[in-house]
Amino acid sequence: MTKLTRQVLLVAVLLLGGNSLNAQTLEGMPKETELNRYGLTLAWWGQAINDARRNTILHVTSDEQNVYLQSTSGILTTFNGETGRRIWSTLVGVADQRSFPTQSNERELLVASGMHVHSFDKLNGELLWELRSPQFPSASPTVSDTQVFIGTVEGSVYAFNLRKVRELHQENLLPRWSLMSREWRFKTPKRIISPPIHSGNTVLFASERGTVYGLSDLNKELKFQFETDARITTPLGSIGEYVLVADENSRLFCLNQSNGRTRWTFSSGSIMNQRPTAVGNHVYIIPNRKGMFALYLESGRVLWNQPQATQFISASDTRVYASDFNGNLLILNREDGTVIGKVAMRDFPNRVVNERTDRIVVSSSGGLVLGIREIQAEFPIFHAHPERRPILPEMASDDEQAADEAPEPGI
Numbered sequence: 001m002t003k004l005t006r007q008v009l010l011v012a013v014l015l016l017g018g019n020s021l022n023a024q025t026l027e028g029m030p031k032e033t034e035l036n037r038y039g040l041t042l043a044w045w046g047q048a049i050n051d052a053r054r055n056t057i058l059h060v061t062s063d064e065q066n067v068y069l070q071s072t073s074g075i076l077t078t079f080n081g082e083t084g085r086r087i088w089s090t091l092v093g094v095a096d097q098r099s100f101p102t103q104s105n106e107r108e109l110l111v112a113s114g115m116h117v118h119s120f121d122k123l124n125g126e127l128l129w130e131l132r133s134p135q136f137p138s139a140s141p142t143v144s145d146t147q148v149f150i151g152t153v154e155g156s157v158y159a160f161n162l163r164k165v166r167e168l169h170q171e172n173l174l175p176r177w178s179l180m181s182r183e184w185r186f187k188t189p190k191r192i193i194s195p196p197i198h199s200g201n202t203v204l205f206a207s208e209r210g211t212v213y214g215l216s217d218l219n220k221e222l223k224f225q226f227e228t229d230a231r232i233t234t235p236l237g238s239i240g241e242y243v244l245v246a247d248e249n250s251r252l253f254c255l256n257q258s259n260g261r262t263r264w265t266f267s268s269g270s271i272m273n274q275r276p277t278a279v280g281n282h283v284y285i286i287p288n289r290k291g292m293f294a295l296y297l298e299s300g301r302v303l304w305n306q307p308q309a310t311q312f313i314s315a316s317d318t319r320v321y322a323s324d325f326n327g328n329l330l331i332l333n334r335e336d337g338t339v340i341g342k343v344a345m346r347d348f349p350n351r352v353v354n355e356r357t358d359r360i361v362v363s364s365s366g367g368l369v370l371g372i373r374e375i376q377a378e379f380p381i382f383h384a385h386p387e388r389r390p391i392l393p394e395m396a397s398d399d400e401q402a403a404d405e406a407p408e409p410g411i
Contacts, residue, residue: 028347044084048077048367088125129169151192194235224260237276244276264300304337314354
């Protein structure tokens with residue numbers, strides 16, 4: 001699709017009401033007084049480009065900088081995660097084509113749509129390159145500093161050389177000659193069930209058959225192979241040197257990412273369909289009909305269980321935010337899981353599972369997106385990548401500032 005065609009479609013969506021808000025939609029927004037009651041505030045709100053009469057929001061994701069909304073029509077809208085300013089929008093691939101949630105690093109945003117992987121500049125939406133996958137992707141792609149990894153429905157993982165991909169794009173040879181940038185392929189018996197995880201010089205992924213593989217990212221040399229006796233259908237979780245694996249026998253395994261050794265195993269008593277999420281020293285899991293469990297990362301020991309929680313949303317230093325059965329925003333004490341309060345939010349069913357920062361991001365099916373934070377948290381907590389937090393100016397006290405501004409003796 002040409003650039004002109006993309007622009008025409010975006011203009012058409014706007015003219016059809018893709019940027020309009022009606023009174024009924026606004027009535028569903030949480031009241032500031034209700035949020036303030038629990039120490040929260042509505043930091044910003046925005047509207048994604050979307051014709052709500054025929055399309056809905058399919059995916060809502062975020063990273064340390066931005067929030068991304070993807071509609072069923074294929075339109076991607078990007079907001080600044082702290083101000084809510086709409087930065088850029090674009091149609092990804094062909095309209096109404098199936099896509100996967102975004103994946104990003106510090107510079108690039110990747111979206112798999114149909115047989116193609118698109119990379120955009122996070123700041124301005126410029127298309128950096130477009131790669132054609134040899135097989136249909138089965139999950140979002142993963143990008144490291146040097147490679148792109150794509151898992152597919154027929155069980156293969158492909159590694160592409162990122163430098164070569166960029167060179168081919170500059171020469172206008174992509175996506176037609178995508179195979180020229182391929183470094184290796186590793187075949188497994190079943191579908192790859194989640195985005196590959198890249199850590200150090202190891203890439204990890206799971207086959208639906210029940211096997212987790214750890215390969216050298218350079219030459220696909222097998223470093224380890226972890227076998228379960230049940231299928232794996234839940235995406236892998238990870239934090240630091242740990243990878244979290246849930247199988248259909250209701251077990252959660254915590255493995256060392258470099259060698260695949262089991263650090264601990266937890267039996268939840270019910271299958272876990274939601275990805276295990278780790279923040280700080282805690283792991284959060286949602287077994288079916290058993291609420292949320294908080295486990296210690298180091299040992300797998302249970303810290304608490306909250307039966308009302310149905311989905312992890314985010315965590316601050318003292319709180320965990322979750323969904324409940326009625327679509328409320330559930331506010332929990334992070335130490336013991338007790339309920340601090342609830343905020344009605346059933347009109348915003350799309351919720352970011354945010355293990356990167358403490359921000360709460362939700363959206364309506366029509367594309368109204370809210371950014372919520374704790375009142376005193378003017379700057380976000382960077383859980384997963386603290387090194388990405390911008391350097392903040394040191395704030396002096398009023399007394400120190402007055403002393404600095406006072407004239408020197410004799411002046």
